[in-house]
Amino acid sequence: MEPLHQFNPDTSDQVSENAISAETHKRLFQRGLKWLGAGMFLLAAGAGINFLLFSSDTSFTTVMYTVTSVGGIMVLKGVADIFGF
Numbered sequence: 294m295e296p297l298h299q300f301n302p303d304t305s306d307q308v309s310e311n312a313i314s315a316e317t318h319k320r321l322f323q324r325g326l327k328w329l330g331a332g333m334f335l336l337a338a339g340a341g342i343n344f345l346l347f348s349s350d351t352s353f354t355t356v357m358y359t360v361t362s363v364g365g366i367m368v369l370k371g372v373a374d375i376f377g378f
Contacts (some may be wrong), residue, residue, distance in 0.1 A: 332371055336364035342353030
């Protein structure tokens with residue numbers, strides 16, 4: 294008499310690998326959304342600095358370019374995490 298459900302080690306390994314892969318992708322997607330949100334905030338902050346200090350006599354180019362560059366890098370990191378690069 295044979296059992297109703299036969300154990301196939303190849304299938305069980307694939308299921309566990311797929312579950313691990315799906316969990317890893319979900320975690321990376323959530324992390325990517327956080328990086329994307331933080332990067333967009335910094336890009337908006339850079340635009341706000343530019344808007345508020347445009348008519349002032351002080352030089353704000355270093356701060357503006359630094360905040361904008363860091364925001365852009367954070368957006369690229371978020372997109373890379375979301376798409377799985």
